[in-house]
Amino acid sequence: MSTRAYGEPVTEPRWLDEKQARAWRGYRRMRALLDLQITRDLAADSGLSDADYDVLSNLSETSPHRLRLTELATTMLWSKSRLSHHLTRMQQRGLVDREECAGDARGSIIVLTEAGLRAIEEAAPHHVASVRRHMIDLLTDDEIAALDALTHRVVTHLNETT
Amino acid sequence: MSTRAYGEPVTEPRWLDEKQARAWRGYRRMRALLDLQITRDLAADSGLSDADYDVLSNLSETSPHRLRLTELATTMLWSKSRLSHHLTRMQQRGLVDREECAGDARGSIIVLTEAGLRAIEEAAPHHVASVRRHMIDLLTDDEIAALDALTHRVVTHLNETT
DNA sequence: ACGCCCTTGTTGACATGTCACCAAAAGAGC
């Protein structure tokens, strides 16, 4: 006979075993600490926030340094609202600009300005050094390979989960 | 003779090689997608935010279900200010309570309420299932071990960087 | 052309996080 009391879930939850729990907690802690450190480095070296850097980085990787707002939002996994607000602030600082979209009067094309380009070009070397120092250079080749494989599998799964 | 122009950095930045870049981008993307998904699951299953869950989880893991604010903040890597604000909101929802600290009149002891305990106990199984579904169960034993080793090494390094 | 529905980007209200500052109390040195 079952010992399950009224209201208890039918299936006993499958808790994480010790190794899984260690890995999960380690991931969470690394995530938090790495974020703090990289944010600090970025602000100290370049006066940019993570969000600023991401926007500039994505824009600078396109050929004519411009993207539709929706496209940029999708790439960055941001809501259009969040991006619009953030771009307004970056525009006031002269890092990006908005252009009208030929062929779609609703459209807003986000352009990397000269100042924005300079900002990301100056920030990038410091940022890469920071990423190396606090993570990449601490890993073996095998670990880099494992991280690559594992993260891409999880990403694929999450993309399919819509 | 050097071709370094005036103002250029003395040392050429060591960019990431292809494998490192793939791993780094994969990590960043997994981080973002996993966050979104787990936040969604948590809200849908339990009506809690990530922040709520973290607070409740840390409190529930202590013996008498209470912690000094500073201690909790340190454990969570949050600022005292952020924690204080968040606790005020959680207190209004009845999930936690503040007690005076015997022996230190400045002190604020954060207590998990009955409602808070119920909330975390109901949320936990769903949350673990979510973590499994979107990450842990997608990894091999070797990958779990690699993740464990790698994250703890990075965490140790970051802790030493003060 | 017209009606209909979808997409686009923005906005304002509100939730949350950050930062600088503060009062009160604890702790250290004398």
Place this chain on the structure above:
DNA sequence: GCTCTTTTGGTGACATGTCAACAAGGGCGT
């Protein structure tokens, strides 16, 4: 006991993120 410094937790102003609603335009069928 008495300064002086540090720690503690909180607060308000402000920066940032979320959410729902919106106006304006595109695209489609007829």
